[in-house]
Structures are given as C-alpha cells and as structure tokens.
Amino acid sequence: xxxxxxxxxxxxxxxxxxxxxxxxxxxxxxxxxxxxxxxxxxxxxxxxxxxxxxxxxxxxxxxxxxxxxxxxxxxxxxxxxxxxxxxxxxxxxxxxxxxxxxxxxxxxxxxxxxxxxxxxxxxxxxxxxxxxxxxxxxxxxxxxxxxxxxxxxxxxxxxxxxxxxxxxxxxxxxxxxxxxxxxxxxxxxxxxxxxxxxxxxxxxxxxxxxxxxxxxxxxxxxxxxxxxxxxxxxxxxxxxxxxxxxxxxxxxxxxxxxxxxxxxxxxxxxxxxxxxxxxxxxxxxxxxxxxxxxxxxxxxxxxxxxxxxxxxxx
Numbered sequence: 001x002x003x004x005x006x007x008x009x010x011x012x013x014x015x016x017x018x019x020x021x022x023x024x025x026x027x028x029x030x031x032x033x034x035x036x037x038x039x040x041x042x043x044x045x046x047x048x049x050x051x052x053x054x055x056x057x058x059x060x061x062x063x064x065x066x067x068x069x070x071x072x073x074x075x076x077x078x079x080x081x082x083x084x085x086x087x088x089x090x091x092x093x094x095x096x097x098x099x100x101x102x103x104x105x106x107x108x109x110x111x112x113x114x115x116x117x118x119x120x121x122x123x124x125x126x127x128x129x130x131x132x133x134x135x136x137x138x139x140x141x142x143x144x145x146x147x148x149x150x151x152x153x154x155x156x157x158x159x160x161x162x163x164x165x166x167x168x169x170x171x172x173x174x175x176x177x178x179x180x181x182x183x184x185x186x187x188x189x190x191x192x193x194x195x196x197x198x199x200x201x202x203x204x205x206x207x208x209x210x211x212x213x214x215x216x217x218x219x220x221x222x223x224x225x226x227x228x229x230x231x232x233x234x235x236x237x238x239x240x241x242x243x244x245x246x247x248x249x250x251x252x253x254x255x256x257x258x259x260x261x262x263x264x265x266x267x268x269x270x271x272x273x274x275x276x277x278x279x280x281x282x283x284x285x286x287x288x289x290x291x292x293x294x295x296x297x298x299x300x301x302x303x304x305x306x307x308x309x310x311x312x313x314x
Contacts, residue, residue, distance in 0.1 A: 060089030061150030095148030206313035260307020
C-alpha cells in the first residue's frame with residue numbers, strides 16, 4: 001500500500017483552489033479492479049502476461065474526458081482515482097503510467113520509454129514521443145508492456161524485444177524491426193469482414209494487412225518528458241484525440257469500440273484468417289447506455305461525441 005500526497009486544482013466560482021489530499025494506492029485494490037485473484041511469488045513472465053491481459057480486458061483505452069470538458073493529467077494519484085476507484089479508462093499517459101506503478105509494486109525491473117506513432121497519411125513516424133510505453137526485463141530478456149494502444153493494435157501479452165521474430169497474439173502477428181538504435185513495431189492482421197453493408201467502405205476499416213504502429217529507442221524517460229505532449233494531444237486541433245472521441249476495450253473474442261457515434265464489435269477468427277466486424281450508428285440518446293453496458297463506464301459530465309475525418313482505423 002502506498003500513500004501519495006499532493007495538490008489537486010479545483011475551479012470554483014472562477015478561482016482555482018489548491019486542495020491538499022492524500023491518496024492511498026493499494027495494489028490489491030488494483031488487482032480487484034482488473035479481476036486478478038491469483039497470488040504471485042516472484043515477478044516472472046507468466047504473472048506479467050496474466051496481469052497485462054486482465055488490464056486490457058478491464059480498463060478501456062479512451063479519451064472521453066477531453067470531450068466531457070475535463071482535463072487529462074499525469075499525476076499518478078489522480079490517474080489511480082480515475083481508473084481504479086472510478087472505474088474509468090484512459091489513454092497511454094494514464095494507463096501505462098499506472099501500469100508502471102503496478103510493475104514497481106510487483107517487483108519488476110522496468111523502464112519507461114517514449115514512442116513515436118506511425119502516421120499513415122504521412123508515411124512517417126510522429127516527430128515527437130506521443131506514446132508512453134514500458135520496457136520490462138525478466139531473466140535477462142527485455143519485453144514491451146503496453147496496455148494502452150487500443151483497438152486491433154492492442155497487444156494482450158508483453159512482446160519480447162527481439163528483431164524480426166513473429167510474435168502471434170489474438171489480434172494478429174506482431175514483430176519488432178530494428179534499425180540501429182531505433183526499434184519499430186508492426187502488426188500483420190487479417191481480412192476484415194464487415195457485416196453491415198452500410199459500413200463496408202467506412203474510413204474506420206483498415207484494409208491493409210500489415211500496419212506499422214510505432215517506433216522507439218531504449219532511452220529511459222521521466223514523466224516530465226511527456227508533459228508538453230500530453231498538453232498538445234488534448235488541446236491542438238491537429239491532434240487525433242481532439243478530433244475523435246474514442247473508447248475501446250478488449251474482449252475474450254476480440255474487441256469493441258465506440259468512435260464518435262459508431263459502435264463496433266469485432267470478433268477475431270484466426271482459423272479462417274478473417275475478423276468479423278459488426279458496426280452500427282448510434283443516436284445521441286444511446287451512447288450513455290452503450291458506455292455503461294459495453295465498457296462499464298459511467299461519465300460524470302456530458303459527452304460531446306466527435307468523429308471528424310482525421311485518419312484513424314479500427
């Protein structure tokens with residue numbers, strides 16, 4: 001159990017009031033949040049695989065706060081309250097930062113890294129580290145732990161950092177490529193079968209079998225490294241996250257997602273090298289129910305959905 005002390009800014013009657021607080025962060029409470037009922041004796045790969053999978057099955061990848069008039073933060077205690085106690089999800093700077101605390105509490109040797117997301121429309125990586133990930137060393141081998149990339153690109157289990165090796169996971173085959181100090185993660189998926197003809201040509205459907213995801217170097221990064229990026233991603237009109245409201249959660253058979261008003265249930269079918277996409281358009285009045293029933297999310301403030309033409313694929 002860890003007690004984190006700090007200050008929380010609350011706006012009241014036009015004034016920002018600094019409230020002192022202390023948040024008790026309890027690993028067992030986190031375990032209950034993700035449904036981990038087992039015991040662990042040592043920080044081994046098997047336990048990490050289990051906790052990693054349970055996290056992506058329980059905690060959504062989402063940016064809904066931005067579209068509810070709220071701010072995302074990199075204060076760990078506020079993130080803990082949001083994800084563990086309030087049962088929300090978060091984006092990478094929240095989910096993976098929380099997961100770094102979990103790794104530390106469980107006794108894993110880890111390093112936080114910054115990665116640069118591949119921009120398909122530019123055919124190049126982002127010029128800034130916009131995605132926070134963790135590297136974990138187990139028995140002398142390094143692994144990527146990333147519980148917050150979402151959709152069909154989400155790894156369920158840690159990936160060994162080894163060049164050129166196909167690492168099969170439920171969403172497809174992931175592989176790391178190496179060019180000097182730079183590592184690049186790509187994924188080869190399956191043919192999408194869209195059940196609703198109205199969405200057959202949706203811009204959300206990725207018809208490329210192989211997709212580059214992000215690049216990274218093994219330079220350790222502190223939280224301060226991501227502060228400007230976090231601010232940019234939730235305020236800039238050029239940011240994907242201001243142009244689309246996103247909520248994604250992995251399921252035992254695939255994943256589900258709410259992008260703007262479009263709800264998708266995707267079932268992985270590796271035996272036939274296909275994935276089945278059930279897609280539908282929601283009315284504003286249906287979104288609150290879908291969030292509660294499909295993602296176990298109850299929002300405090302009103303969500304303003306958005307799905308602009310910014311490039312984004314399921």
